[in-house]
Amino acid sequence: MPINAQLNWTPRDLDIFLLLAENGSFRRTATQAHLSQSAVSGVIARLEEALATRLFDRTTRSVHLTVAGQVFVEQAKLLSAQTLEAVQRVQQITQVQSGKVSIAALPSLAATVVPRVMARFAAQYPHIALQLHDTLSGPAFDLVRSGTVDLALTAANPDYADLDYTPLSADGFVLLMPLGHPLAKTQSPLSWLAVAELTHISMPLPASVRQYANTAFMTHGMAFQPRYEVEHIATIHAMVKAGLGVAALPELAAAFVQQGGVATRRLKGPDIQRPLGVVTRRNRSLSPAAQEILRMLRQETTSVLP
Structure with a gap:
């Protein structure tokens, strides 16, 4: 039968x-x-x-x-x-007792905000595995799209309209320069136009740092052509400190490398703001663990940036 x-x-x-x-x-x-x-x-x-x-x-x-x-x-x-x-x-x-959360973050955030959040989270939820990818904005979106990470903390990018982007804060730009640079003598903000002819060090496209710098100089009808292009903020810091040039960086990134031998001044005219937010896949629910670390990221980012 x-x-x-x-x-x-x-x-x-x-x-x-x-x-x-x-x-x-x-x-x-x-x-x-x-x-x-x-x-x-x-x-x-x-x-x-x-x-x-x-x-x-x-x-x-x-x-x-x-x-x-x-x-x-x-x-x-x-x-x-x-x-x-x-x-x-x-x-x-569902009770945040086990599982894994994977995060992608811009290098400036991966080196400042994210580790503090991970430490808090790990102390409260020791059985949840955490994974961090420090990467540029474009790859961060790609990691979310492919499902490799649960969420990404990065700058906005209209090229990824199929993903959900939730703003968290905004990051102004500063000029990173050697301590002995003539412009370091003033405490006043500097205009983008005033620093246009300096030797610049920047990141290659499609890094969000480079995109926003391009936008700032384009408002003055000028093309941004940095002398040096490198991918890591620590390298930019070392090159600026060595006197190879200056760098227009988001405030948070500059704060990360502002140790010895360099100075920063706020850039104005235009007042460029790099929006920072969380990227997730559309119509996909975050696990309770991912929701909890997102809550902590919101809290920490708000305390660091306006």
């Missing part, structure tokens, strides 16, 4: 079957399961119908497993254990 194509049973049915197999009595099974004997009989009949075989031999005095019933006992135990494990794992995820 073929097995019913619709195995219409529940985990509760399996528990009742195992209970009956263990004690061999409909009456005791009904008592322990808080059911009527007819309800227990209905459960067993439903299982036997689904499997197209008898699971128990019944007499007026006893109930015994058939050969098929003995086989099914072992499988039912495995199914029950797997169901319990599945429920526990889901509960752990």
Whole structure:
């Protein structure tokens, strides 16, 4: 006889079957399961119908497993254990007790805001694995799009309209220069036009730093042509400190490298603001763990930037 194509049973049915197999009595099974004997009989009949075989031999005095019933006992135990494990794992995820959160972030954020948030999160949720990708804006969006990371903390980019972007804050621009530079003598903001002819060090496109610098100089009808292009902020800092040039950087990035030998002055005219926000996949829910670290990122970013 073929097995019913619709195995219409529940985990509760399996528990009742195992209970009956263990004690061999409909009456005791009904008592322990808080059911009527007819309800227990209905459960067993439903299982036997689904499997197209008898699971128990019944007499007026006893109930015994058939050969098929003995086989099914072992499988039912495995199914029950797997169901319990599945429920526990889901509960752990929803209660932020286990899982993994992957984040992409701009280098300036990955070196300042994000580590502090990760430390707080790890202290509160030690069983959640954290992964950080420090990368430029374009690759950060690509990592979200591919599902490699849960979210990205980066600058806005209209080229990725298929992803959700939620603004968090904005980052103004400053000029990073050697301490001995003539412009370091003033405390007043500098205009983009006033620094246009200086030797510049910047990041290559499509880095958001470069895009916003291009925009600032274009407002004055000038093309931004940096003498040097490097990908890492620490390298820019070292080159500026060595006197190779100046660099227009977001305030947060400059703060990260503003140690010794360099100075910063705010850039104005135009007042360029690099919006910073969170990128997620559209129509995809974040796990509770990812939602929690996002809450912490919002809090930390707001405390650092206006």
